[in-house]
Amino acid sequence: DIVMTQSPDSLAVSLGERATINCKSSQSVLYGSNNKNYLAWYQQKPGQPPKLLIYWASTRESGVPDRFSGSGSGTDFTLTISSLQAEDVAVYYCQQYYTTLRTFGQGTKVEIK
Amino acid sequence: QVQVVESGGGVVQPGRSLRLSCAASGFTFSTHGMHWVRQAPGKGLEWVAVISYDGGSKYYADSVKGRFTISRDNSKNTLYLQMNSLRAEDTAVYYCAKDLPWLDYWGQGTLVTVSS
Numbered sequence: 582d583i584v585m586t587q588s589p590d591s592l593a594v595s596l597g598e599r600a601t602i603n604c605k606s607s608q609s610v611l612y613g614s615n616n617k618n619y620l621a622w623y624q625q626k627p628g629q630p631p632k633l634l635i636y637w638a639s640t641r642e643s644g645v646p647d648r649f650s651g652s653g654s655g656t657d658f659t660l661t662i663s664s665l666q667a668e669d670v671a672v673y674y675c676q677q678y679y680t681t682l683r684t685f686g687q688g689t690k691v692e693i694k
Numbered sequence: 695q696v697q698v699v700e701s702g703g704g705v706v707q708p709g710r711s712l713r714l715s716c717a718a719s720g721f722t723f724s725t726h727g728m729h730w731v732r733q734a735p736g737k738g739l740e741w742v743a744v745i746s747y748d749g750g751s752k753y754y755a756d757s758v759k760g761r762f763t764i765s766r767d768n769s770k771n772t773l774y775l776q777m778n779s780l781r782a783e784d785t786a787v788y789y790c791a792k793d794l795p796w797l798d799y800w801g802q803g804t805l806v807t808v809s810s
Contacts, residue, residue: 582756619795621796621797623739623797625739629802630789630800630801630802630803631731631739631789631797631800632800633796633797633798633799636794636796636798642798672738674738674739676739676741676796676797678795678796681744681753682741682753682755683729683741683744684741685731685738685739685740685741686738687738688738688739
């Protein structure tokens, strides 16, 4: 199975500042034939189900604010919130869909400093 | 609009069985794979199982293989998870989610508590 490791486990950022979350996969999730990274990001607020933010490592889901961006390739990926808002307090998960047996990172909790 | 609604959760004794259901609407259910994902209290997300659009292929996490069975009824737009030989560590909120192949729609989840 592909192991997904996020860092840090938690971070506190001031309102309006940048938040950066990293995700590393134990093997590449870049599919050579289409040059796409099989990596998604989800946001989960307390008491709610996860919500899709980004797929193909960098494509924002419809309706997701443009302060959320994804980058990276191969085994190393980043989710960036360019200007943290109060409503962004949540746990963020990366997930690979390169293999049929999907795996998630352990989650990163984002709080307001 | 797309909706997936889980049901069937509850309190069950260790070793017993439970069947979860997920009713889908707002999309062509029979053309999409579907997943079950669970979340233990205060923990992260754990992928459980996936079934292909026609039910012909099924895959499981090692933690549930041999005990859980995913199935679907495309005539009823419903996904199922049959859970046998339940253990305390299976206590979690169980979500169903639509495959795209990322998980683009999730239900609200149903809580399964395994306790004597």
